[in-house]
Amino acid sequence: MTQPRIRVPxxxxxxxxxxxxxxxxxxxxxxHRRDTQGxxxxxxxxxxxxxxxNGEEVFRADWxxxxxANPYLAFYTVATESGRLxxxxxxxxxxxxxxxxxxxxx
Amino acid sequence: MNGMxxxxxxxxxxxxxxxxxxxxxxxxLLALCPADPWATPEAVQQAIRQRIGEREPQPGGxxxxxxxxxxxxxxxxxxxxxxxxxxxxxxxxxxxxxxPGNPEPVASTYHLGVRAGKAQISTQVRLARTQTVLALAExxxxxxxxxxxxxxxxxxxxxxxxxxx
Numbered sequence: 001m002t003q004p005r006i007r008v009p010x011x012x013x014x015x016x017x018x019x020x021x022x023x024x025x026x027x028x029x030x031x032h033r034r035d036t037q038g039x040x041x042x043x044x045x046x047x048x049x050x051x052x053x054n055g056e057e058v059f060r061a062d063w064x065x066x067x068x069a070n071p072y073l074a075f076y077t078v079a080t081e082s083g084r085l086x087x088x089x090x091x092x093x094x095x096x097x098x099x100x101x102x103x104x105x106x
Numbered sequence: 107m108n109g110m111x112x113x114x115x116x117x118x119x120x121x122x123x124x125x126x127x128x129x130x131x132x133x134x135l136l137a138l139c140p141a142d143p144w145a146t147p148e149a150v151q152q153a154i155r156q157r158i159g160e161r162e163p164q165p166g167g168x169x170x171x172x173x174x175x176x177x178x179x180x181x182x183x184x185x186x187x188x189x190x191x192x193x194x195x196x197x198x199x200x201x202x203x204x205x206p207g208n209p210e211p212v213a214s215t216y217h218l219g220v221r222a223g224k225a226q227i228s229t230q231v232r233l234a235r236t237q238t239v240l241a242l243a244e245x246x247x248x249x250x251x252x253x254x255x256x257x258x259x260x261x262x263x264x265x266x267x268x269x270x271x
Contacts, residue, residue, distance in 0.1 A: 066203075
C-alpha cells in the first residue's frame with residue numbers, strides 16, 4: 001500500500017500562509033507507452049488530489065498523464081484555526097489514498 | 107591515419123557525423139513513439155478553449171518557471187506563481203498548465219481560492235520533447251493571465267521510459 005508523504009507545519013500563527021508539500025509513490029502510467037510486444041500499456045494515473053481543512057476544501061488538483069511519476073506537489077493555505085488537514089489522492093482504479101495532519105493555530 | 111580514405115576532409119567528417127546523429131535521433135523517436143503523434147495545434151487550442159472559453163489571456167502578472175534544458179523529460183520541476191493579494195475581491199480561481207509538445211496537451215489544473223493564501227504551486231511534469239510550456243491563471247474578476255517558458259528536452263519522456271524497461 002502506498003503511503004503518501006506530507007509535510008505540514010505543526011504550528012502556525014492565525015492568518016499565516018503555510019506551505020504544504022506532498023509526495024506519493026505512483027507510476028502515473030500515461031497510456032501512451034507500449035510494451036515489448038507492441039501492446040499499449042493501459043493508462044493508470046492518480047487523476048485528482050484534494051486538500052480539506054476541517055472538512056472544507058482549500059485546494060484541489062486535476063492531473064493528466066503529463067504529471068510525472070511519483071507526483072510531487074507544493075502549495076499553500078492560510079492557517080485559520082486549529083484542526084485537521086486531510087489529503088486525498090484518487091486513482092484511476094478507484095483506490096483512494098489518504099493522509100492527515102494536525103495543525104495548531106496560535 | 108593508415109587506412110583512412112585520404113579524400114575525406116575534416117569538414118565532411120563532421121557534417122556526416124552530425125547528419126548521422128540527427129537521423130539516428132529522429133529514427134529512434136519514430137521507432138519508439140509511433141502510435142502517439144504529438145497534439146495538433148487544433149487539439150491544443152481546443153484544450154485551452156475548453157477551460158477558459160473565448161476569453162483572451164493577457165501575458166504578465168504571473169511567472170512560469172522551469173529549467174531551460176532537461177536531459178530527460180521524465181520529471182521536470184515546474185513552478186507557477188501568480189501576483190495576487192488572494193483577497194475575497196481579488197484572487198486566483200484556477201491555474202492551468204499546458205504541454206503542447208506532448209500527446210495530450212493539458213498537464214494539470216489547480217483549483218485555488220481565497221483560502222490558498224498564496225497563488226503558487228510547484229510540481230514535476232513529463233515532457234515528450236522540446237517545447238514551450240504554457241500556464242494560464244483564471245482570476246476572480248474573470249480575466250485570464252498567461253506566461254510561457256521554453257525548454258530543450260534532450261531525451262523525451264517516452265523514449266527514456268522505454269529504455270528503462
